[in-house]
Amino acid sequence: ETGVTQSPTHLIKTRGQQVTLRCSSQSGHNTVSWYQQALGQGPQFIFQYYREEENGRGNFPPRFSGLQFPNYSSELNVNALELDDSALYLCASSHSLAGRETQYFGPGTRLLVL
Amino acid sequence: AQKVTQAQTEISVVEKEDVTLDCVYETRDTTYYLFWYKQPPSGELVFLIRRNSFDEQNEISGRYSWNFQKSTSSFNFTITASQVVDSAVYFCALLKLGTSYGKLTFGQGTILTVHP
Numbered sequence: 001e002t003g004v005t006q007s008p009t010h011l012i013k014t015r016g017q018q019v020t021l022r023c024s025s026q027s028g029h030n031t032v033s034w035y036q037q038a039l040g041q042g043p044q045f046i047f048q049y050y051r052e053e054e055n056g057r058g059n060f061p062p063r064f065s066g067l068q069f070p071n072y073s074s075e076l077n078v079n080a081l082e083l084d085d086s087a088l089y090l091c092a093s094s095h096s097l098a099g100r101e102t103q104y105f106g107p108g109t110r111l112l113v114l
Numbered sequence: 115a116q117k118v119t120q121a122q123t124e125i126s127v128v129e130k131e132d133v134t135l136d137c138v139y140e141t142r143d144t145t146y147y148l149f150w151y152k153q154p155p156s157g158e159l160v161f162l163i164r165r166n167s168f169d170e171q172n173e174i175s176g177r178y179s180w181n182f183q184k185s186t187s188s189f190n191f192t193i194t195a196s197q198v199v200d201s202a203v204y205f206c207a208l209l210k211l212g213t214s215y216g217k218l219t220f221g222q223g224t225i226l227t228v229h230p
Binding site: 002031033035040041042043044045048050055056058088090092094102103104105106107108110 | 151221
């Protein structure tokens with residue numbers, strides 16, 4: 001067990017709706033990264049948060065946004081859901097900026113968009 | 115751009131067989147980290163190993179061993195005497211150093227099934 005938790009575990013939404021996913025980082029970790037994993041694929045980097053600021057972003061549109069709170073927990077928000085947003089969303093926490101430390105992953109949230 | 119290729123989509127073995135999972139990467143950087151993660155059916159990615167580009171020493175941890183060869187850009191993973199509990203999807207990943215954030219680039223994964 002990594003100590004990284006995510007909620008909810010499963011979620012069903014319809015196209016056009018908005019969703020918020022939550023992540024609590026491992027104790028002592030100040031950096032949170034979010035990844036999207038489509039079925040049968042490897043995870044794709046969405047963005048990373050460090051000290052409440054987004055400090056890196058992958059190739060995802062602006063309707064994917066996030067927050068990090070003073071306790072280093074984080075939220076991923078997706079607006080105007082599309083069918084292709086159906087995926088496993090993984091959160092990872094690490095000890096420092098720039099990812100020199102290993103990223104430890106939570107169990108993920110499975111999102112289904114109908 | 116960075117890329118990780120795991121050419122083996124699926125591997126099926128019988129318990130106690132040895133199995134090697136291949137990973138080939140592409141990067142223009144001279145400093146980077148390589149990782150292996152295991153993803154059981156529950157979905158959580160479990161960290162197995164991290165190697166940096168300066169250190170080509172192979173590593174053994176119990177039934178697991180890793181062979182890093184910079185000359186061929188490969189970082190292969192071997193499980194000796196496989197067990198049913200080793201059944202999972204295994205991902206190789208690359209992390210570029212020297213940037214302001216840590217983005218892992220993953221391969222497509224290899225599904226390993228170990229039959230009793």
